[in-house]
Amino acid sequence: MNAQGTSSVxxxxxxxxxxxxxxxxxxxxxLAAVRQPRSRVRAACFRTVMAAIDGVSMAVxxxxxxxxxxxxxxxxxxxxxxxxxxxxxxxxxVSAPQHDLxxxxxxxxxxxxxxxxxxxxxxxxxxxxxxxxTITCCVLAGTGRGAAHLAxxxxxxxxxxSRTAIVIGCGKRAGPAVQRLLHHRTTGLTLTGQVLxxxxxxxxxxxxxxxLGEVEDLARLLDTGDAEVALLVCDGLSAQERETAMRxxxxxxxxxILLLAPSDNMLASGVQRLAGMPCRHxxxxxxxPSARLAKRTFDVIAxxxxxxxxxxxxxxxxxxxxxxxxxxxxxxxxxxxxxxxxFTVLKFRTLRPTDDHESDTRWCVEGDVRIAAVGRLLxxxxxxxxxxxxNVLRGDMSLVGPRPERPxxxxxxxxxxxxxxxxxxxxxxxxxxxxxxxxxxxxxxELRAQFDNDYIDTxxxxxxxxxxxxxxxxxxxGDRA
Numbered sequence: 001m002n003a004q005g006t007s008s009v010x011x012x013x014x015x016x017x018x019x020x021x022x023x024x025x026x027x028x029x030x031l032a033a034v035r036q037p038r039s040r041v042r043a044a045c046f047r048t049v050m051a052a053i054d055g056v057s058m059a060v061x062x063x064x065x066x067x068x069x070x071x072x073x074x075x076x077x078x079x080x081x082x083x084x085x086x087x088x089x090x091x092x093x094v095s096a097p098q099h100d101l102x103x104x105x106x107x108x109x110x111x112x113x114x115x116x117x118x119x120x121x122x123x124x125x126x127x128x129x130x131x132x133x134t135i136t137c138c139v140l141a142g143t144g145r146g147a148a149h150l151a152x153x154x155x156x157x158x159x160x161x162s163r164t165a166i167v168i169g170c171g172k173r174a175g176p177a178v179q180r181l182l183h184h185r186t187t188g189l190t191l192t193g194q195v196l197x198x199x200x201x202x203x204x205x206x207x208x209x210x211x212l213g214e215v216e217d218l219a220r221l222l223d224t225g226d227a228e229v230a231l232l233v234c235d236g237l238s239a240q241e242r243e244t245a246m247r248x249x250x251x252x253x254x255x256x257i258l259l260l261a262p263s264d265n266m267l268a269s270g271v272q273r274l275a276g277m278p279c280r281h282x283x284x285x286x287x288x289p290s291a292r293l294a295k296r297t298f299d300v301i302a303x304x305x306x307x308x309x310x311x312x313x314x315x316x317x318x319x320x321x322x323x324x325x326x327x328x329x330x331x332x333x334x335x336x337x338x339x340x341x342x343f344t345v346l347k348f349r350t351l352r353p354t355d356d357h358e359s360d361t362r363w364c365v366e367g368d369v370r371i372a373a374v375g376r377l378l379x380x381x382x383x384x385x386x387x388x389x390x391n392v393l394r395g396d397m398s399l400v401g402p403r404p405e406r407p408x409x410x411x412x413x414x415x416x417x418x419x420x421x422x423x424x425x426x427x428x429x430x431x432x433x434x435x436x437x438x439x440x441x442x443x444x445x446e447l448r449a450q451f452d453n454d455y456i457d458t459x460x461x462x463x464x465x466x467x468x469x470x471x472x473x474x475x476x477x478g479d480r481a
Contacts, residue, residue, distance in 0.1 A: 401429025
């Protein structure tokens with residue numbers, strides 16, 4: 001049944017009613033099971049077409065501007081690989097041209113400059129044609145990509161069966177959002193029902209959809225295979241309900257889209273559009289093997305370079321601590337890493353605790369009189385964490401990610417804030433999104449967990465680079481934010 005049919009049935013039956021587990025199971029679960037392989041085949045075909053467009057565009061651009069055949073096809077293969085690693089070939093249901101255009105053009109420019117600089121077999125004048133190559137490739141690829149996305153939207157509008165979707169939340173924007181999606185067939189979605197929060201807003205207009213249950217029933221609903229896409233209305237859910245719904249949907253490998261409210265400042269960057277409405281498409285990038293491999297490769301290369309450059313500084317810090325406090329300049333402590341694995345973190349020792357219990361259970365040592373001048377300097381400049389580059393090289397940590405915490409506090413915070421445990425879906429890091437936003441030391445744990453989870457949900461290489469630049473600024477200029 002299509003979206004209009006669903007709406008008319010609900011209107012004819014009167015007020016929406018709750019459905020039992022038997023009603024929400026067959027036959028839709030069997031239908032969803034059949035659609036999943038077909039959906040993967042369609043996505044693979046779309047990716048192949050997009051990769052062919054980019055590859056041919058780059059090859060034509062290089063060849064038309066004096067490049068040799070080897071140069072042209074090497075550039076084409078490199079560009080396709082870069083786009084693939086950056087997940088640039090996913091058939092997007094949401095649209096954000098301004099966010100896709102700049103990264104794609106940047107990768108094209110990078111490939112052109114690299115090819116012109118590294119291949120000596122190219123004609124002498126080829127290096128001067130880098131601008132023409134870039135413009136030609138961007139025009140050809142942009143035209144081809146636009147045609148491919150237009151064909152995809154046309155197919156979604158005209159095909160007989162769409163992907164089933166449920167709306168989670170009941171805020172003031174839920175009703176208008178549902179009405180808009182019911183009349184926007186280009187999204188390729190058929191709305192089948194609504195999941196309500198535990199406490200509903202009295203003045204919220206009802207959405208013209210059957211009620212499937214509450215957020216606490218979401219795990220059961222997802223198990224039936226009824227919903228292939230989950231639409232979360234942010235202003236209709238509490239922070240805890242939103243976090244729970246997001247985790248359940250992503251763990252069940254459902255396409256998850258957040259319909260944003262204007263007050264969602266934490267998710268304001270990189271806003272996308274679904275049927276003209278602001279949203280955020282949650283794609284767990286770090287669950288992709290290629291993304292994990294790329295992040296790990298970058299960590300290893302960067303850690304080796306940073307250790308080499310920082311070796312004299314590390315030696316000076318170690319010597320200063322040795323002269324001030326005697327032997328034992330390296331501090332070792334158990335921390336919890338990705339997937340709850342325990343590892344030993346390395347730091348310069350800036351304080352000697354009275355015993356292991358104090359080291360494991362004392363939360364903050366700011367202002368402790370036992371911290372001498374060298375220790376205070378290392379802590380203020382974050383130089384005490386330079387030995388953690390060895391943890392990064394070993395694979396215990398990443399350069400960017402949620403900060404690792406001690407087992408005692410992980411257990412304590414996880415019991416108080418259920419979203420805290422979700423931080424361990426990604427590798428822990430030397431610095432993170434929460435830290436560069438001032439959430440370090442004795443700050444709000446719940447807000448810190450929200451920032452960390454937002455970083456994981458929206459991970460990208462550009463985001464990691466931004467966090468690293470903000471961290472360097474904080475170290476150089478003493479900005480703790």
